[in-house]
Structures are given as structure tokens and as C-alpha cells.
Amino acid sequence: MRLLLVEDDLILKDGLERSFVKSGYAVDVISDGESANKLLTYQEYDVIVLDLGLPKLSGFEVLKRLRSRGANTPVLILTALEDTQNRVKGLDLGADDYLTKPFELAELEARVRALIRRGVSGGSAKIGFGGLTFDTTNRQCMAGDIALSLSAREIALLELLILKAAKVVSKTKIMEHLCSWDEEISENAVEVIVSRLRKKLLIFGVEIKTIRGLGYLLAKLENN
Amino acid sequence: MRLLLVEDDLILKDGLERSFVKSGYAVDVISDGESANKLLTYQEYDVIVLDLGLPKLSGFEVLKRLRSRGANTPVLILTALEDTQNRVKGLDLGADDYLTKPFELAELEARVRALIRRGVSGGSAKIGFGGLTFDTTNRQCMAGDIALSLSAREIALLELLILKAAKVVSKTKIMEHLCSWDEEISENAVEVIVSRLRKKLLIFGVEIKTIRGLGYLLAKLENN
DNA sequence: ATCAAGCTGACATGAAGCTGACAGCTAGTC
DNA sequence: GACTAGCTGTCAGCTTCATGTCAGCTTGAT
Numbered sequence: 095m096r097l098l099l100v101e102d103d104l105i106l107k108d109g110l111e112r113s114f115v116k117s118g119y120a121v122d123v124i125s126d127g128e129s130a131n132k133l134l135t136y137q138e139y140d141v142i143v144l145d146l147g148l149p150k151l152s153g154f155e156v157l158k159r160l161r162s163r164g165a166n167t168p169v170l171i172l173t174a175l176e177d178t179q180n181r182v183k184g185l186d187l188g189a190d191d192y193l194t195k196p197f198e199l200a201e202l203e204a205r206v207r208a209l210i211r212r213g214v215s216g217g218s219a220k221i222g223f224g225g226l227t228f229d230t231t232n233r234q235c236m237a238g239d240i241a242l243s244l245s246a247r248e249i250a251l252l253e254l255l256i257l258k259a260a261k262v263v264s265k266t267k268i269m270e271h272l273c274s275w276d277e278e279i280s281e282n283a284v285e286v287i288v289s290r291l292r293k294k295l296l297i298f299g300v301e302i303k304t305i306r307g308l309g310y311l312l313a314k315l316e317n318n
Numbered sequence: 319m320r321l322l323l324v325e326d327d328l329i330l331k332d333g334l335e336r337s338f339v340k341s342g343y344a345v346d347v348i349s350d351g352e353s354a355n356k357l358l359t360y361q362e363y364d365v366i367v368l369d370l371g372l373p374k375l376s377g378f379e380v381l382k383r384l385r386s387r388g389a390n391t392p393v394l395i396l397t398a399l400e401d402t403q404n405r406v407k408g409l410d411l412g413a414d415d416y417l418t419k420p421f422e423l424a425e426l427e428a429r430v431r432a433l434i435r436r437g438v439s440g441g442s443a444k445i446g447f448g449g450l451t452f453d454t455t456n457r458q459c460m461a462g463d464i465a466l467s468l469s470a471r472e473i474a475l476l477e478l479l480i481l482k483a484a485k486v487v488s489k490t491k492i493m494e495h496l497c498s499w500d501e502e503i504s505e506n507a508v509e510v511i512v513s514r515l516r517k518k519l520l521i522f523g524v525e526i527k528t529i530r531g532l533g534y535l536l537a538k539l540e541n542n
Numbered sequence: 543a544t545c546a547a548g549c550t551g552a553c554a555t556g557a558a559g560c561t562g563a564c565a566g567c568t569a570g571t572c
Numbered sequence: 573g574a575c576t577a578g579c580t581g582t583c584a585g586c587t588t589c590a591t592g593t594c595a596g597c598t599t600g601a602t
Contacts, residue, residue: 136425245579262458262465282559283581289561290580306558306589307470308458469590506548507592513550514591530547530600 095140095210095253096120096271100130100156101172102148110143113199114206118233118246120274127151134160139167140271141209143202146173146184154187161188168209170202207231210257221256224300224314228256237298247272248291255302255312264309319364319434319477320344320495324354324380325396326372334367337423338430342457342470344498351375358384363391364495365433367426368413370397378411385412392433394426445480448524448538452480461522471496472515479526479536488533 097114101107102125114121122139124130127148134142134156142160146153157169170191171184184192190212191205211230221228227236233249235242244252254271255263265284272287273279288310292302299315321343325331331347338345346363348354351372358366358380366384370377381393395413415429434454445452451460457473459466468476478495479487489508496511497503512534516526523539 136422136428247580279581282583285559286561286581289559293561304559305467471591503592506594509548510550510592513548517550528548 095250096122096138096274097206098130098133098137098139098142099123100127100142100148100153101125101145103145109199110202113203117203118250120250120270120272120277122274125149127153127156131156131159134165135163138165138270141206142167142169143206144169144171144189146171154183157184157187157189168212170205170209172197172202223256223259223312225298226256226295226300228253242294242298244291244294247287248294251287251291252295255310258312260311260313262305262309262311267309319474320346320362320498321430322354322357322361322363322366323347324351324366324372324377325349325369327369333423334426337427339498341427342474344494344496344501346498349373351377351380355380355383358389359387362389362494365430366391366393367430368393368395370395381411381413394429394433396421396426447480447483447536449522450480450519450524452477466518466522468515468518471511472518475511475515476519479534482536484535484537486529486533486535491533 095118097119099107099110099114099121101110101123107123107125111121111123122133122137124133125148128150130144130148131151144153144157148156153171153173157171160167160169168190169188170193171189172193172195173184174195190209193202193205207230221230225237226242228234229236230253233253235244235249235252250272251268254268265281268284269279269281272284288302295302296315301313301315303311303313305311319342321338323331323334323338323345325334325347326349331349335345335347346357346361348357349372352374354368354372355375368377368381372380377395377397381395384391384393392414393412394415394417396417396419398419414433417426417429431454445454449461450466452458453460454477457477459468459473459476474496475492478492489505492508493503493505496508512526519526520539525537525539527535527537529535
């Protein structure tokens with residue numbers, strides 16, 4: 095899943111980024127409100143972590159403009175201001191969650207996971223597809239009580255496909271969700287990841303269908 | 319959909335063209351204002367991407383003359399001039415959107431899509447016909463919750479027919495919409511594409527009628 | 543009946559996609 | 573530091589599929 099972190103504190107920024115990357119997110123970091131606003135006009139994210147105290151354009155303003163463009167991307171607001179007034183203002187503007195500094199890393203991660211879940215699967219931690227169950231909390235995929243042995247890339251791809259249910263996901267979209275700016279992979283790399291994951295899923299009756307020229311979609315295997 | 323790109327910067331021109339072609343547009347490129355103006359007197363487009371800083375005739379002038387001929391083709395202005403004055407001037411002259419360089423490719427594409435949608439279907443991304451729903455955003459056609467498996471050409475043709483609702487569309491018009499100059503296909507090729515699409519649509523109660531000597535039109539199948 | 547317009551099955555070609563092999567990289571272990 | 577195992581991207585050669593052309597047919601107007 096692709097995450098945007100808007101934060102100007104240098105130390106916090108680095109720590110959060112490293113931690114999110116380690117958890118398997120594709121993370122982009124930006125440190126002022128104006129750039130964030132511009133970026134959000136054309137780049138979609140699965141979740142945004144937004145500090146309120148930003149240079150150039152406040153977090154409030156970034157959020158307001160994002161919502162006024164009709165985007166419903168989940169936003170978690172991060173701030174030093176503890177008073178209720180700002181909390182209310184943030185939620186009124188369309189924030190989905192709110193965390194005041196100082197906070198525990200684990201709590202932030204849990205809330206981010208919850209936001210992604212809420213947006214896609216109606217809040218439940220486990221999503222089923224065919225004979226598979228995907229657990230978004232520890233990012234593991236189970237078939238019955240067997241845990242599939244998948245690599246990080248494979249899990250990221252499966253997560254995306256399973257969250258998009260039976261919709262076509264283009265190679266470009268896959269590239270966007272698996273990689274942040276500084277990484278860049280070829281279309282062929284996506285094909286390779288698909289090929290490897292496909293092989294592992296087939297055993298469990300789940301198929302990755304190719305829609306030529308458009309992308310891939312997850313489907314239950316038809317037996318006949 | 320057919321797109322005209324008026325741009326004199328060599329590098330930008332090439333990049334944009336390649337990207338639009340990849341997205342499935344039929345793209346014509348022209349690099350000076352005078353030729354653009356001349357071309358626009360006889361060739362219709364679905365959307366025009368227009369640079370302001372052009373040799374021979376400015377983008378402003380091209381736009382002004384286009385509008386004075388009564389054409390309401392959506393126009394997106396592209397420019398290095400960032401000041402508000404020019405933005406206002408452009409919009410006053412009848413531009414539909416405005417983007418200042420440097421910009422991200424993805425943003426330009428998103429805005430072009432938005433313009434096409436706005437122009438044709440009143441802003442909604444989905445258009446229905448009979449039992450079919452055509453999603454202009456991700457260029458997919460659904461019958462209920464089944465996605466039709468259509469090739470790129472078939473989708474392009476269906477898009478055109480469905481946008482023109484129950485009006486007759488001539489073979490020449492179809493050729494214009496599916497191809498830019500450098501590609502050229504025969505009338506027979508159109509017949510073949512129609513034949514293939516027709517077969518697939520029949521199952522879903524939608525018929526492509528032939529109006530001999532005039533063209534084709536989309537109709538709901540009458541059962542008797 | 544004649545002829546042009548249109549239809550469609552068969553085929554060739556090239557692009558899109560697949561996958562085994564390989565090599566560079568990372569993390570863990572001693 | 574050196575060794576190992578596993579992950580992951582690139583490449584090359586292969587397969588699959590979309591699409592234009594052609595040929596021979598059907599349809600419809602006069």
C-alpha cells in the first residue's frame with residue numbers, strides 16, 4: 095500500500111519513514127504543505143499521515159483542498175496541539191483519525207492499518223477470497239490453517255489484488271502501489287512478480303487473470 | 319478519442335505524444351500556431367492540449383479563433399507563464415483548464431480525462447446504454463456485474479458509438495476517431511472491427527445496425 | 543439481373559505477456 | 573569479514589493474442 099507522510103520535523107520524519115517501509119508500505123515523504131497539496135492533485139495514495147504544523151500551507155488547508163477535489167483518501171492527522179478545538183476542526187474538515195504527539199509508533203501503525211481496512215473491507219481485520227484469508231494486521235495469508243510462504247513483494251501484490259476484490263488492476267497501478275519515487279521497476283518486473291505469485295496461488299484455487307492491455311484481476315478458479 | 323497536441327518544444331512534444339498514445343488516444347501533433355489554426359478549421363477533435371508560447375501565431379490567438387468559429391471543443395492550456403493575468407486571459411478566451419509548466423504527466427492525463435468526461439456526459443464517469451454501462455474513466459464496459467472482454471479497438475469503437483447515443487456514425491468518422499494521421503486503416507478494417515464487436519454485444523441485447531451508405535448506429539435489440 | 547456496399551472466416555504480423563535462468567543485493571550467522 | 577540463503581530485478585526466448593488484409597460471400601438498391 096502506498097502512503098504519503100507529510101511532516102516537517104526531521105527526526106520524526108526519518109523514524110516514521112523507516113518504520114513504515116519496514117512494515118511493507120511504499121512511502122513518499124514530503125515536508126511542506128504547498129508541495130503536498132500539489133502532489134495530491136495527481137498522485138493517489140491509500141492513506142495519508144498529515145502533520146498540522148507545516149510550512150507554507152497548513153495541514154488543515156491541505157486537507158480541505160484534498161476533500162474539495164472529491165478525494166476520499168483516508169487521512170490521519172498528527173499534531174502537537176492537544177486541545178479539543180483543533181481535533182474537532184480536523185474531523186470536521188474530513189480527517190478520519192487524529193493522534194497527538196507524543197505517541198507510540200505501534201499505535202500510529204495500528205491506526206494506519208485500521209484506516210486502510212476501513213476504506214476497503216468495512217473494518218474487519220481479515221479479508222477472505224476463495225479459500226484464502228488475508229490478515230491485514232500481520233500481513234499474512236492463510237489457506238485454512240496453513241500460512242502461505244510469500245515474499246514481501248508477493249504479499250504487497252496480493253494485498254492490492256485482494257483489496258480491489260474482482261476489479262482489474264493495471265500494471266501502472268501495481269507499480270505505483272509497490273514502489274515509492276526513489277524505487278522504480280520495469281513493467282516486466284511486475285510480470286515476474288505476478289508470475290511467481292500466480293504459481294503459489296493456483297494450488298489454493300485462486301487465479302490471477304490477465305486482461306490484455308489493461309491489467310490483472312483476482313478470480314476464483316473454475317473447475318472444469 | 320482524438321486529441322490534438324499543439325506544442326513546439328521538441329522534447330516535451332515527444333514525451334507527451336508517446337504517453338497519450340499509450341493511454342489509447344489517437345494523437346495528432348502540430349508545432350506552430352498558424353498550422354494549428356488552419357487544421358482546426360476543418361478537423362474536429364475531442365480535446366485540444368494547447369501551448370501558449372508558439373511560433374507564428376500565439377496559443378491565445380488560436381484559441382480565440384477556434385471559439386469565434388463556434389467550436390466548443392474542450393481546450394487545456396499549457397504554459398510556462400505562471401502569473402494570474404495570463405490564467406485569467408486564457409480562461410476568459412474560453413479555455414477549459416490551465417496547467418503551468420513544469421507539471422506531472424499523470425496530472426495532465428487526469429485533467430484531459432476530466433475534460434472529455436465533462437464535455438460529453440455532463441461530468442459523470444459512467445454512461446449507460448441498454449443493459450450496458452460504459453465507464454469512461456477506466457474504459458471498461460459492464461453488463462450487470464460482468465465485465466465485457468473487449469480489445470482496445472473494440473472499446474474505442476464502443477465508446478464512440480455509445481457517446482453518440484442513437485445517432486448514425488459514418489465509417490469516415492470512425493476512422494478519424496480510431497486513428498491519427500500516421501496510422502491509417504481501410505474502410506474494410508472498420509467493417510471487421512464492427513463485425514467483431516457486434517458479435518460480442520448481441521449476447522447482451524445491444525445491436526449495431528448498419529445504415530447502408532451512411533454508417534452505423536447503436537440500438538437496443540428488438541425481440542420478435 | 544446487376545453491381546456496389548457490406549460481412550466475415552482465414553491468415554500473417556507484430557506487440558503484449560510469460561517464465562526459466564542468472565546476477566546483484568540484503569540479512570543473518572559464525 | 574566471510575559465507576549462505578533467500579529476495580528481487582533484468583534479460584532472452586518463447587507463447588499468446590489483437591488487428592489489419594484479403595478473398596469470397598451475402599445483401600439490397602435500382
